[in-house]
Amino acid sequence: NLNTEEQSIYVKNLRKVYARPQLDSSMIGQLLPSNSCRPSQNVSELHAVQGISFAVPPGGVVGLLGINGAGKSSTFKMLASRLPPTEGEIHLAGIDVVKHPVDSRAQIGYCPQADALVDQMTTREMMRFYGRIKGVDEEVLESVIDEQLESLGLISHEHNYSSMLSGGNKRKLMVAIALLGEPPILLLDEPSAGMDPLARRFMWDVLKNVARRRKKTTVVLTTHSMEEC
Numbered sequence: 001n002l003n004t005e006e007q008s009i010y011v012k013n014l015r016k017v018y019a020r021p022q023l024d025s026s027m028i029g030q031l032l033p034s035n036s037c038r039p040s041q042n043v044s045e046l047h048a049v050q051g052i053s054f055a056v057p058p059g060g061v062v063g064l065l066g067i068n069g070a071g072k073s074s075t076f077k078m079l080a081s082r083l084p085p086t087e088g089e090i091h092l093a094g095i096d097v098v099k100h101p102v103d104s105r106a107q108i109g110y111c112p113q114a115d116a117l118v119d120q121m122t123t124r125e126m127m128r129f130y131g132r133i134k135g136v137d138e139e140v141l142e143s144v145i146d147e148q149l150e151s152l153g154l155i156s157h158e159h160n161y162s163s164m165l166s167g168g169n170k171r172k173l174m175v176a177i178a179l180l181g182e183p184p185i186l187l188l189d190e191p192s193a194g195m196d197p198l199a200r201r202f203m204w205d206v207l208k209n210v211a212r213r214r215k216k217t218t219v220v221l222t223t224h225s226m227e228e229c
Contacts, residue, residue: 002055004091008185008218009056009079014088016049016074048074052088058184061211061219063229072222073113076189079220080110092185109178113189113222115170119163123154123173126162127180134181148176151206167194175203179210186210188221192228204228 004010049071056062064072077083079090081101090097090104097104117126127145136144149155152172157165165173175191188207192200211219223229 004089005094006057007055007091008058008060008093008216009054009220010089010091011055011075011079012053012089014049014052014075014078014090015047015086016071016078016083017086018046018048020044020046049078049085056218056220058216058218059211061207062221064220064222065224065226065229066222067224073189076110076112076187076220076222079187080108080112081105107183108185108187109180109183111171111174111178111186111188111191113193115162115174117162117170117173119161122159122161123149123165124158126173127176130177131180136181144180148179151179151209152176153202168196168199171195172199172203175206182217184217186217186219186221188219190222190224192223192225200228 002010052071052075054062064075066072074083078085079092079097081097081104084098092104093107095104095107118129121129124145127148128141131141131145132138146155149158152175154169154172154176157169162170162173171191171194175188178186178188186207191207192203195203207219207221210217221228
């Protein structure tokens with residue numbers, strides 16, 4: 001019975017079901033060897049997320065740990081209102097995500113699992129592009145970009161096309177974009193994927209500094225690594 005207004009993130013009985021394509025017996029025979037265990041033809045739903053409930057207070061840092069297919073990215077997509085939940089409640093900063101998706105998106109900085117970068121744009125151009133989408137004041141935009149590029153160790157790559165960045169530097173750029181505008185909630189889906197151990201520890205230090213400096217910034221990340229959590 002937590003008060004949703006007092007929680008930065010409030011999730012109750014979250015459930016996501018995907019429709020499974022129907023296969024007739026002839027198709028199943030083609031896809032599976034004769035000695036394999038055959039699925040029931042009546043099963044038409046795939047539960048990606050089942051009955052998740054949690055709350056994070058302002059300033060909290062939470063790691064969602066799980067293997068591939070555990071439902072981490074589906075949960076993040078529902079938090080970011082990219083996917084509608086099948087059932088359940090989601091409130092971000094007291095805002096109902098299902099009823100007010102646009103208002104809820106204004107509360108988050110989101111780093112998706114797949115890099116949302118344009119190959120023909122440089123690192124600085126990508127930051128400028130997303131900064132304007134987020135409504136960062138034009139008078140301070142360049143200084144904000146400088147600060148983020150410096151903090152993520154990307155200043156030497158500011159004029160490189162995003163297509164030329166290494167996998168680790170692409171993830172750094174996605175985190176830098178998520179940090180633009182100092183959102184009260186950060187949703188980072190495997191932010192250190194593709195990084196070497198040194199770069200990964202550097203990323204952890206950046207996130208710890210964000211949480212400590214802002215105090216009220218809530219950070220939720222997904223990972224395969226217990227050490228990272």
